[in-house]
Amino acid sequence: MSICPVPVEHLYESLLTIRRSEERLKSLFADGEVPGFVHLSIGQEAVPVGISASLRPSDTIASNHRGHGHALAKGIGLDGFFAEVMGRSTGICKGRGGSMHVADLSIGMLGANGIVGAGIPIAAGSALAHKVANTDHISVAYFGDGALAEGVLHETLNIASLWSLPMLFVCENNGWSEFSPTKRQMAASLEGLAAAFNIPYSKIDGNDVVIVAEAAARLIGKIRQGAGVQILECETTRVRGHFEGDKQDYREADELQGLNKRDPILNCRLRLEEAGRDETWFQEIEQKVADLIDGAVNQATAASEPDPMFLGEDVYTPFQEGAPNHA
Numbered sequence: 574m575s576i577c578p579v580p581v582e583h584l585y586e587s588l589l590t591i592r593r594s595e596e597r598l599k600s601l602f603a604d605g606e607v608p609g610f611v612h613l614s615i616g617q618e619a620v621p622v623g624i625s626a627s628l629r630p631s632d633t634i635a636s637n638h639r640g641h642g643h644a645l646a647k648g649i650g651l652d653g654f655f656a657e658v659m660g661r662s663t664g665i666c667k668g669r670g671g672s673m674h675v676a677d678l679s680i681g682m683l684g685a686n687g688i689v690g691a692g693i694p695i696a697a698g699s700a701l702a703h704k705v706a707n708t709d710h711i712s713v714a715y716f717g718d719g720a721l722a723e724g725v726l727h728e729t730l731n732i733a734s735l736w737s738l739p740m741l742f743v744c745e746n747n748g749w750s751e752f753s754p755t756k757r758q759m760a761a762s763l764e765g766l767a768a769a770f771n772i773p774y775s776k777i778d779g780n781d782v783v784i785v786a787e788a789a790a791r792l793i794g795k796i797r798q799g800a801g802v803q804i805l806e807c808e809t810t811r812v813r814g815h816f817e818g819d820k821q822d823y824r825e826a827d828e829l830q831g832l833n834k835r836d837p838i839l840n841c842r843l844r845l846e847e848a849g850r851d852e853t854w855f856q857e858i859e860q861k862v863a864d865l866i867d868g869a870v871n872q873a874t875a876a877s878e879p880d881p882m883f884l885g886e887d888v889y890t891p892f893q894e895g896a897p898n899h900a
């Protein structure tokens with residue numbers, strides 16, 4: 574029997590931080606304060622929160638285009654996060670990455686990625702580095718069900734299995750790939766791919782943070798002990814459109830209406846209410862999260878945009894003898 578690795582109260586606060594941050598980004602984007610495209614992960618927060626409950630700063634993750642939750646759950650600070658997504662020089666990548674390229678190597682966040690599937694081999698490279706350095710660190714590749722059709726996933730599954738990499742593949746299956754239902758464009762299932770590449774596979778309810786946290790604790794524990802690569806498929810729900818501004822007229826009305834029934838925050842709140850947490854407790858957490866987000870947004874708003882003079886900086890990383898494997 575597995576147990577939840579952190580108190581459910583902490584999981585709830587992380588879920589709320591991601592939800593309220595993205596809701597704030599939604600309105601900032603509508604006001605023209607966020608450059609580029611914004612893909613929100615509202616409804617999917619339980620996956621990164623549950624996975625991160627078993628991750629350490631020395632573990633690494635690679636993300637996709639819907640990566641705000643992955644970054645925040647891994648520990649990126651709200652100040653650097655908001656400044657980055659709002660394109661300010663005080664951002665974690667000096668405002669030059671934006672929503673789809675948030676990275677913070679100091680906490681093992683290798684980066685979000687706008688190319689479907691492209692984060693997967695980056696996570697595998699990092700897993701290889703962990704293995705070569707003889708650590709018990711692990712690497713996580715987050716990807717959506719749309720990536721099942723990408724050759725790069727198949728190739729990485731092959732090499733990760735062959736080399737028994739310390740790596741967890743986490744598929745956030747929300748049933749959609751942009752504007753197409755995944756079942757209309759995928760001949761194979763992830764379970765079938767796992768079997769083909771001889772990798773242990775589990776599928777869970779990705780909207781229940783405790784279920785995700787328990788599954789992650791079990792699988793990550795196995796990987797740290799040398800069991801090699803594992804796959805976890807999380808069934809989840811994309812509440813917003815593919816990107817902000819997408820009217821979702823390709824989704825049936827009853828699907829749209831039913832989306833909130835499986836809300837991960839509501840799920841987690843019910844668990845806490847059953848455990849005795851009262852309305853005052855929920856209001857205090859809500860206020861704490863709101864204050865932190867207000868502070869981060871105010872700082873970002875006051876900060877300057879990046880100076881184009883320095884656009885070329887940090888494009889290449891010089892090789893450093895003896896550098897740690899993810900720095």
Ligand SMILES: Cc1ncc(C[n+]2csc(CCOP(=O)(O)OP(=O)(O)O)c2C)c(N)n1
Nearest residue numbers: 639687688689717718719720747749750751
């Ligand atoms: C290689 C590549 N092909 C196509 C696209 C266009 N594209 C952007 S997101 C997306 C769908 C991704 O679906 P999924 O991976 O399930 O993630 P979700 O948006 O559902 O979270 C596509 C096809 C792209 N960015 N990269």
